[in-house]
Every structure is written in structure tokens, then in C-alpha cells.
Amino acid sequence: MNISLYFLGSFLIYILSTAFYYGYLFSQKNKLARIGSATAGVGLIIHTLALILRTFQSGHAPFTNMYESLSFLAWSSVLAYLIVEKKYAFKKAGPFLMLIVIALMALASSPLMSSEATPLVPALQSYWLWLHVSVTLLGEAFFAVAFVTSILYLYVRSKDKRGASSPLSAQKLDFISYRAIALGFPLFTLGGLVFGMIWAYKAWGSYWSWDPKETWTLITWFVFALYLHTRIVWRWRGFRSALIAVLGFLTAMFTYFGVNYLITGLHSYT
Amino acid sequence: MTSKSIIRAFSSVKLTLFLIIILVVSLGIGTLIPQQKSSSFYHSHYGPWSPLFLNLQLNDLYHSVWFLTLLGMLILNTVACTIRRLSPKWNRIFRPQVIKEKKNIQTLSLCDHFISSRNIKKVKRSIQENLSSYHYRLREAGQGAKIYFLARKKIMGLWGPEIVHTGILIILLGGIVSGLGGMTKYLSLRPGEVASIPQSEYKIQLKNFDIERYPGGNIKDWKSTLSILNNGKPVLTQTIEVNHPLSYKGFLFYQNSWGRDWKNPSLEIWAQKKDGSSSPKTLHLKLRKKVELEEGLYLSVRRFLPDFVLTAQNKATSRSDQPRNPAAFIQGWRGNKTEFSGWIFARFPQMNMINSEHSLSWQFKLQDYSPNRFSVIQVSKDPGVNFIWAGSAVIMIGLLLAFYWHHREIRIIIEKINGQIHIWMGGTTPKGAETFKREFKEIVKSIRRKN
Numbered sequence: 001m002n003i004s005l006y007f008l009g010s011f012l013i014y015i016l017s018t019a020f021y022y023g024y025l026f027s028q029k030n031k032l033a034r035i036g037s038a039t040a041g042v043g044l045i046i047h048t049l050a051l052i053l054r055t056f057q058s059g060h061a062p063f064t065n066m067y068e069s070l071s072f073l074a075w076s077s078v079l080a081y082l083i084v085e086k087k088y089a090f091k092k093a094g095p096f097l098m099l100i101v102i103a104l105m106a107l108a109s110s111p112l113m114s115s116e117a118t119p120l121v122p123a124l125q126s127y128w129l130w131l132h133v134s135v136t137l138l139g140e141a142f143f144a145v146a147f148v149t150s151i152l153y154l155y156v157r158s159k160d161k162r163g164a165s166s167p168l169s170a171q172k173l174d175f176i177s178y179r180a181i182a183l184g185f186p187l188f189t190l191g192g193l194v195f196g197m198i199w200a201y202k203a204w205g206s207y208w209s210w211d212p213k214e215t216w217t218l219i220t221w222f223v224f225a226l227y228l229h230t231r232i233v234w235r236w237r238g239f240r241s242a243l244i245a246v247l248g249f250l251t252a253m254f255t256y257f258g259v260n261y262l263i264t265g266l267h268s269y270t
Numbered sequence: 271m272t273s274k275s276i277i278r279a280f281s282s283v284k285l286t287l288f289l290i291i292i293l294v295v296s297l298g299i300g301t302l303i304p305q306q307k308s309s310s311f312y313h314s315h316y317g318p319w320s321p322l323f324l325n326l327q328l329n330d331l332y333h334s335v336w337f338l339t340l341l342g343m344l345i346l347n348t349v350a351c352t353i354r355r356l357s358p359k360w361n362r363i364f365r366p367q368v369i370k371e372k373k374n375i376q377t378l379s380l381c382d383h384f385i386s387s388r389n390i391k392k393v394k395r396s397i398q399e400n401l402s403s404y405h406y407r408l409r410e411a412g413q414g415a416k417i418y419f420l421a422r423k424k425i426m427g428l429w430g431p432e433i434v435h436t437g438i439l440i441i442l443l444g445g446i447v448s449g450l451g452g453m454t455k456y457l458s459l460r461p462g463e464v465a466s467i468p469q470s471e472y473k474i475q476l477k478n479f480d481i482e483r484y485p486g487g488n489i490k491d492w493k494s495t496l497s498i499l500n501n502g503k504p505v506l507t508q509t510i511e512v513n514h515p516l517s518y519k520g521f522l523f524y525q526n527s528w529g530r531d532w533k534n535p536s537l538e539i540w541a542q543k544k545d546g547s548s549s550p551k552t553l554h555l556k557l558r559k560k561v562e563l564e565e566g567l568y569l570s571v572r573r574f575l576p577d578f579v580l581t582a583q584n585k586a587t588s589r590s591d592q593p594r595n596p597a598a599f600i601q602g603w604r605g606n607k608t609e610f611s612g613w614i615f616a617r618f619p620q621m622n623m624i625n626s627e628h629s630l631s632w633q634f635k636l637q638d639y640s641p642n643r644f645s646v647i648q649v650s651k652d653p654g655v656n657f658i659w660a661g662s663a664v665i666m667i668g669l670l671l672a673f674y675w676h677h678r679e680i681r682i683i684i685e686k687i688n689g690q691i692h693i694w695m696g697g698t699t700p701k702g703a704e705t706f707k708r709e710f711k712e713i714v715k716s717i718r719r720k721n
Contacts, residue, residue, distance in 0.1 A: 119484040122491045122512035122525075186669040194662040203513050205454065205524040205650040207658050208445070210332045212301040222294050226287065232431070233283045263301055 003057060004115065006050035007071065011105045013043035014078070018098035025095045028167065033091040037082060040098065044078045051075060058117035063133045064124055066260070067115045070108035072134070073256070074101045076141035080180070084145050088176050092168055096148045128199035135191025136217075140252050142184030143224075147249035149177040150242035157239060174238050177245050178231065185224050188252075192217045212263040216255035223248040280350035289344045296340065300331040345442055348435050355432070363428055368411040368420045369681040375696035378681070380710045386691040386721035390417070393684060393691050396720045404713060406680065419682035430672025437665030444657025451653040456526060460644045464499065467521060467649060473499040477507065479528065479645040492525050494645045510647075526648035530591060530641035532576045533557075537598060538638035539614070541569070544631055552637065563632065566604050573599040574639065578615065586613065596639045600624070602632070678706050680713070693721070 020036035023029070051072065054062045063072040081097045084090070107113065153173040160170065196217065197207040208214060227244040230236040303323065304311070312320040312329055327334030375381055386393050394417055401408060406421035457465045459476035466473050477495040484490050493511045497504040498518050508516045516523040534557050541563060542550040553561050553569065560570040575588040578597035586599070595618075601611040612624030616636040624630055676699050683694040695717075697710040 119486070119488050119490065122489060125491065126513040128513075182673045186666065186673060189669060190666055194666065197658060197662065201652075201655060202515065203524075205515065205522060205526075205648045206652070207448075207655060210300070210305065215297050215301050215332075219294050219297050222290050222297075226290050229283065229286060229290075259301070 003050055003053045006046055006053060007109070010043045010047035010050060011109065013039055013046060014098060014101055014105060017043055018095060018102060021091075021095035021098055024091065033094065036094055037085055037091065040078055040082060040094070044075065044082065047075050047078070054117070060120050060124070061130045061133065063137070064120060064129070065114065065118065067108050067113040069133070069137070070104050070113065073137050073141065074104035074108065076138045077101050077104065077144050080138065080141035080145050080183070083183075084142075084176060084180055088179065090172065090176055093145065093148045093152060093176070096152065097145060100144055100148065123203055126199060126203065128195060128202065132191060132195040132199050135187055135195060137191075139184045139188030139191055140256065142180045142187065143249045143252050146177045146180035146184065146245045149173045149180065150245040153177065153238065153242040154246075170238065174241060177242065181224060181227060181245060185228065188224070189221065193221060213255065213259045216251070216259050220248065220251045220255050223251050277350045277353055280346045281354040283351070285347050286351070289340060289347060293340055293344065296331065296337055299328065303328050303331070305332070306330050341442070345439065348439060352432055352435050359428060359432070363425055366409065366420055366422070368409050368418045370411065370418050370683070372683060372694055375681050375683060375694045378696035378698050380697035380707060382695045382714045384693055384718055386693060388691065388721050390415070390684060390686055390691055393693065393721050397682060397684070397717055400713060400717050400720070401680065404709065415686040417684040419684075421680040421682065422678065424675050424677050427671050427675035427677040430668050430675065433668030433671060434665050437661045437663075437668055440657050440661030440664060444654040444661060446654070447657060448652050448654030453649075453651045455649045457647045457649060458529065458644045459647060460531065460642055469651065470519070470521065471500070474523070474647070475499055475504070476645055476647070479643055481528070481643075492528055492645070494525055494647060496523055496647065520651055520653070522650045522652075524648040524650065526646040528643060528645050531644050532574060532588070532591065532641050535574050535639050535641050537571055537574065537636065539571070539598070539600070540635040540637045541632055544633055563602060567602055567609065568604070569600060569602045571598050572601050572611075576641070578613070593639065596636060598636050598639070600634060676706065678709070680710065691721075693717070
């Protein structure tokens, strides 16, 4: 079977899963949420197959161009979400996170992204490609979960202020954002900064070159460091924490996309 | 100013937040303005703003005095915060107070109170055994009718933030060491060429340089075979490629890039007599090497230009290093007398401009040309790099401790009141309350069952 069919299959199953999650959101039937996460799990398995086949077909890690890397980020986001959902028994972020996943999958399948597997340029021929990119994107996927729960927090808070009741607990949303960042931050530090420095040292002869992507990774890291410091030292909770988490994810996304298209540097492998 | 007041001034978290925000903004600005370009670049791109940019050192922001000062402030801030928290944390970890007031238990989110009818010694032993089986370390106070316990585990978790900050300081220290003691040089070497390794008595020779291509023609890898020479004798020979540098005595040799050198290309010139009286010849030539064309007539190539163009002053020069319009200046002579000379063009043979004393009896074509390749080897020495790896490991350990090694504490008061044994138990943990809640309930349940 064609690899792109696996990719398309997982895309369609994610859409189905999103539909179930929205059904749950509007009907409040727990059964629909369970079906939603089970469907997402099936989608994740098929997506995993697609990534494995892609690796065998191309002979290299499945994240060396924008198409592959978007697909991998979508995969990581589903994985990160399912981990958080299982660990904290919280399904209400599902509909919104799956929407991000669908957007990533749609962007990956858009004709703008070449899905052709190209041979690796010399700089990318290293096992650090696996470690650096996969761990960084997994970290960013947890930031995506925190982004969704933080946006939901801001929504619930504005509703509460107007006196309308909401089925979501603001406190729980705040707590899950924090836990997702507690998972994402060490992963992002390890993959983005530590593995990045080791690879840069092996490939470029310098662990730090002030390359724009490096610098934006550091900026992202500082924003989440700000989140943690205000939370732990000043006991910030809720509104202000949620704002920093949202800003952190947007910074991470700028590091991921924006730097590639707006600023050139050592990381432009296209 | 006393050292205490200095530490207090630098240990404010407000300062931390302020520094982080300023740093983030500066880092961002640095990625928007191209760095380390010539001042004329800034003049042409930013016009009237360029003097301001240059005065603020925005052209080399990450090495500017003000940016390094900000980083220095962040280091001082981190050190001051750590020092300020050190002594209370030290006491909390190594000299904890055993809680003796019931209100310090009753106000905890996890607390319980129950009564046992067994004798106080047995109750005490059973509590000790129970907590030990959950790997708690116990501190005990009081005696007789009042016994106090402080049970704790995963105390290392409390050190998490300090360990992370220590790691960051180690990395910044490594950055300073790299900046002061590091060295990066680029050596352009043709195959066979020898160059001195900067700051050492060794030399390096490029034995061979290869370009590997994929079947489609894309570059697969660049490979340089290098020999380290000590007094002219090779001590180590190794082939390097991108991502696989050669390491020798603290020096690292990287495949940085490669280039074409048109100064001494290998040329192929096709020549034939115009009247067809001889069979065509293919001549392989290097610059200034002569070949005999016919009895007594010699030919050599004087110049080669990869991208021939005539300047306004009618001078031949090369517009670029790309072979867009390759041209060779050839000369033919007999004895001491030049018979003909002029340019021949690979792409436009009809444009050949050869001046001759007599009518030229030969025709020429510049048939092939290939440059000498040279390999650019980056030589680096970075004494700071081990600090970076050590600091990174320390940061990761610290993060894991801070996020996933939650310190747990159970406070217990056992008191004999009116012949009955009262037991108060309270649990406290900074984070990860869920798993601790479960454990606390299990412990209380099993102690209750036995007593």
C-alpha cells in the first residue's frame, strides 16, 4: 500500500476523532469522549506506520523537510495530548487540540509542501538528527497542549466574570497547563538546546553560533523559564500564567516556522 | 555596602524577570538585523539609522558590551538568589525541625487523627516500621507520653532549582572559557598541500579530497583525508566528512566547505591545421606548461578566466568564480619569437580572438576545463566545551529532580491523653499532590489497621 494512503488515512481518522470530541463537547456524553480518544489512538497507530514506512522508503529520519516535520509535529501533538488526557483524566481539551492537529496535517498535505523524499544533505547525515528534532518537537507538542488548556482557561475565566457558568474547572485547566509545561520544558531543553549544542559542535565545530534558530530556541526557553519563575517564586496562577503559556507556544511556533521563512541562517535546509 | 546588602540587591526576583524580558527582546532584535556585516552594509540597508545601529553595537549585538553586561547581571542575579536561599534550604534539608504543634498538622491539606488502644511503644514501633517500608527517613523527638516524628523522602528534589541554576552557571562559565581560550581558523588546502596548525607545533596535510554524489547528482558528502604531521612525519591519518570531525590533542578538524580554484586549472585544447594536413590533436595543458604543436612550434596557456569579460578599459577579467564564460589566453612561438597569441572561448569558439604575425594555419578549441578543488578545513580548539556538556547534564538532572522528584513529608504526633493513644498525621508535598495523597492514605490505613 502506498505510504501517502497511510498518511491520508490517519488524517481522516483524526478528523473523525475530532468530530467525536466535539460531539462530547456539545452533548456532554462521556462515551463520545472515550470514542474520540480511542479513534485518536487508532489514528496515531496508522500515522506511526506511515512514519515508519517513510523512514524505510527514504532511508532517513522522517523529519527532514517541512512536510515531514509538520506530519511529525502532528504525530507528537496527538501523542502528547493522549498522555496528558490519560494521566490527568481530562478530555475537554481534546476537541481543540485535535483542531491544531488537523491544521498541521492539512498544512502538510497542502500543495505548497513538497512531500517528495529528497536525499539528505551532508549536514543532516547524523543520528543527532533523530535525537535533536524528535525530542524538540515532542517538547513543543506538550507546549501545544498547554497552549490549548491556557486558551480554554482564558475563555472560562472571561465567562465566569460575566457570571455565566461553565462546565470546565478553571483551576484544573491551570493545573494541566502547568503539568504539560513540566513535561515539555525538560524535553525542549534536552532536545532543542542540549542535543542541538552537541550536534552543532559535531557538525559546525561550535556549540553555539547565534544562528537565528538557536537564538529563537533560547528565547522560547526564556519565556517558559519566566512562566516557571513567576509560578514558583511569585505564586502566579491562572490568568497571567495562561498568558505566558500562550506567548511561549507562539514563540515556539515562530522558532519552528517563522525563522525558516523570514530569517536565513545555518538552519535553512530546504 | 555589606556583602549581605549586595546579595539582597541582586537577589530580587523582580530583577530576574526584568533581565529575562530585556534579554528576550534583545535576542529577538539580534535575529532581525543581520549580524557582523561590514559597516557599508548597514549604510546601504538602514540609511540614516545606521550610525545609531553602529553606536549601539547592533551589528554585533551578542558580543556587544551592553549585551554581555546584561548576561553578567543575570549571572550575578542567579548567584545571589542561590546564596540567599542556600542557608534556609540547607537547614530545612539537613537540620529540619520536628513539628511539635498540632496546629501545624491540622492545617495541612492531608491530615488524619485517630485513637489506638495499644500501648505507646507498640504504636511507635508499628509507625516506624510502616514508614520505613515506604522508604521514609525518620526523625524523632519527645519521649514518654509525647512522641514526635518527622518522616521524609525524596529530599533531593528540594535541591532541583539550585542544581538547574548551577548547571546554567557552569554553561555560562564554559561560554567565557570558550570566548577567551577558543580558536577557530579556516585552512584552504589543495590535495597534497601542507599547512601549520595554528597555536601548535604540528602541521596538517590534505592527502585527498573527494565529493560523493547521489545518483541524481545531489551532493552526498565531502570527504577530506587528513594527516597530522609531527616534524614532517605523519602521526595520524583519518578521513573526515561533515558531522565526523577529526580530533587530535584538543584540536578538532572539520570539513567546512570546498571550493574551485581556477588559478591552475586542467585544460583540454583541441587543435587542428586549417588545411587539414594533420590529424586533430587533443592537448592536455596546465598553465605555463608548453607542448610542441609541430616541429619547432610550441604552445602554452598563459591565463585562464572562468567568466571572461572585458572591462571599460578593454582589460580581460573574470566576473565571477563560476565557469560561465571560460576563456584561455594561448600563445604559440618558434624559438624566441611569438607567432600568435590570443583568447579562445569554450562556449563561443566563433569569437576566438587570436592575433598572428602571419596568417594563422591552426585552429583551436577550448574543449574542457576543470578547476583544482580545494577543501576548506575548519580548525577549532574550544577549552570551554566540556563545561558545556557538564553544565547540560547538571541542568537536566536538576530539571528532573525539580519536576519529578517531589519531596514528601509526613508529620506525626503521638500523645497519651487520659490513657488513650492519640495519633495525628499530616502530609505535605510541594507538587504532585495526587500520588502523594494516595500514598498518604495507604500509610494511614495500614497504621490504623495495626493499631
